[in-house]
Amino acid sequence: MNRLEKASVGAVALMLLAGAAIFFYAPTDFLQGPVQRIFYLHVSSAIAAYGCFAVVLLGGAIFLRTENYAADRWARAGALVGVVFTTVTLVMGMLWAKKVWGAFWVWDARLTSTLVLWIIYAGYLLVRRLSEPGRQAARLAAVVGIFGFVDVPVVHFSVTWWVTHHPGPVIINDALPAQMLATFLFTMFCTIVLAAVMITIRYRIETLMDMKQLIAGPVHVVITREPGGVAGPVQ
């Protein structure tokens, strides 16, 4: 087993442990019943998704400054994994909302901004797919990633004066019993580890794909004059 395989096995084992904690260790919520157990993974994957998009932001910003293609590959990996975790957040949130609010969707600030987040980074992935790989695509995608990151708090803020259904931060103001808090923190830790492992695997895949392009693809797409990139042959 190589290191990535070991890391994947570890991440999956941690997630199984978190599942056990969610279902067997955490107490059942008095008001909402078992459906409240969605909370642990729902909030954890939202936090993991924000982390992934922070990787996209950082990778994009570093690429724009230094033209380091490794940074761009980290950004690509972060966007893909972030979209996966945002999807998980949205789907679990909708299931929970159906049970507790009676509707799959309400136009609340947090739901709206999460949906916008999903759309922006899905668009980011589309930009990557539709543009010729290379310096130009990386620069354009970096700009999209940076604007996406800025737009989400703005959308959130602009919708907040509407009625909000979404519960506020329950962790900060001590509303969680100790066992629930412990389960939540553990699930969050496991989810972040899982996200980190997934990003690393994706980074490896992106690296291999870039190398393949370098060997087989049209030469002009990978030519870079700057050091630090997957430097191609100079014409």
Next chain:
Amino acid sequence: MNPFRAAIAVARKDLVSEWRTREMVPALAQFVVLALLIGNFGFQIDSRNAPSIAPGILWLALVFAGLIAFGRTFAAEREQSSLEAMLMTPASPVAIFAGKAIAASVLLILCEVVMLPALSLFFGTPFSGDLVIAVLLATIGMASLGCLFAAIVARVRARELLLPLLTLPLWIPFIVAGGQAVQSAMGLPGSYDQAIGLLIDFDILFVVLTSLAARFVLDE
């Protein structure tokens, strides 16, 4: 080279070329009138519900007219490969971008000149200075973002597909605040001043951000 004069020169070039061909403005004007027509048939509009439906039709028409306008911003440059030539001049990319954005927003404003009176005419909603100010403020921010993303997708395959996908989510803040402002200008409840304040904030934020980003998008 003075960046302001460069920006004005680029804007002037685009507007003169529009004046000579007269392609975009009539097409956009016809598009918004058609959008109002569709709104009329899609809803059962009478004098009582018009103020609650008209703002929605206004934003739908404006957003899609904007996508058409900004999608064409770099069309001439692409078809004649003149963007490279423009970038080789001493004018900074930011000035070129600003000029393009100014020209595109002038075209969109001309289309609003048709749309806002037509909206009042067809749906009987009040036409006021408040309404005009709200739409104009939203246009500034939408134009800066729209132009930036038009420049981004100009070099991408399937640009007609991508421009709406990238631009619409980023326009949402303007539609939220602008929608609120237009609704209260048409007599629905809601704070007009708060919405206008937000619009101004968003304008400043996105004009600054897009100017910073323009260098990376146009520079080559």
